[in-house]
Amino acid sequence: VFQVEDTIKLLRECDAGIKMGISAIKDVYDKITHEDFRRHIEDQKNSHAKMQREIRDQLDTYGDEGKDPNPMTKGMAHVKTGMKLGFDCTDETIASLLTDGCHMGVKSLSRYLNQYPDADEGARNVARRLISLEDTMEKELRPYL
Secondary structure, three states, rough: OOOOHHHHHHHHHHHHHHOOOHHHHHHHHOOOOOHHHHHHHHHHHHHHHHHHHHHHHHHHOOOOOOOOOOOOHHHHHHHHHHHHHHHHOOOOHHHHHHHHHHHHHHHHHHHHHHHOOOOOOOHHHHHHHHHHHHHHHHHHHHHOO
């Protein structure tokens, strides 16, 4: 039997995670130099935006506003990105930063999936698909490292 509370909490974490991912992509997108890498990241941004709308729709059915990423976490990620690109602004560095973000997303979303076992199957499915999206992106970034 699913619990509405677990469902909303899991969807909120998915919402915060997808916002963090989209923000990271936007932070580096204009700095990408190789056209095929830029196209690849554009496709990823579109896939993330599509999933974000799906998460948003599910949260709307519960009348929930969703969740923004932790400001401290987001700020630290932004500073790390700025510093790394300040020293070495290459596509390889961008791929490395995005790979780290994907890995963090997979870890935290997997933890939330385990933390909210009574979330409804729709929310659990969204979380699993988001984990898969991040895992796939991480693997597809390897040629650019």
